[in-house]
Amino acid sequence: MGIQSSADITRALKEKWDKSKDRADWRVLTGLNHKGRYDMFISSPESMWQLKFEQTGSNEAIGFGLDVGKIDAEIKKIMGVGAPIPFGLISPQKADLAIIMAGVQQYSSDSTHTLCKEYISGEQEKLDEKLDREIERMSSDSVFRRRYKEQKERDRIPYL
Numbered sequence: 187m188g189i190q191s192s193a194d195i196t197r198a199l200k201e202k203w204d205k206s207k208d209r210a211d212w213r214v215l216t217g218l219n220h221k222g223r224y225d226m227f228i229s230s231p232e233s234m235w236q237l238k239f240e241q242t243g244s245n246e247a248i249g250f251g252l253d254v255g256k257i258d259a260e261i262k263k264i265m266g267v268g269a270p271i272p273f274g275l276i277s278p279q280k281a282d283l284a285i286i287m288a289g290v291q292q293y294s295s296d297s298t299h300t301l302c303k304e305y306i307s308g309e310q311e312k313l314d315e316k317l318d319r320e321i322e323r324m325s326s327d328s329v330f331r332r333r334y335k336e337q338k339e340r341d342r343i344p345y346l
Contacts, residue, residue, distance in 0.1 A: 187307070191252055199235060213228070215268060215301070227265065234254065234255065234265075236313070254306045254309070265297070266292060
């Protein structure tokens, strides 16, 4: 299975979650990468998925992801490193209104960087290119350009 939209990945995750008997063993790890995008890894006891997002508005993001395969003890250890913080993801769907994911995640840019570069490095460039193409396509819309520019300005303001 190749790169899919974040909506398709979240739909697949919901189906797996609904069938899962080991929900307590699911984990989420998120971190910010060097391009200012978020890498999110979601693992079940058997498998792991990666989603790559870019904020395009105050409450909007676009993203793509893929099933990166089986999870082992070493990856489980990396998934547990970071600061525990709340997370929420609302993924609009074609058939349903939206899928809402919420819980506590680990936040560590170092851990997500390690997973990206040392474990699934071959797909990172493809995911980034897909996001770049989609943002470029969407930039032809003047409303999108304005919201995107406003979001990038908000991102530049440091928090005190």
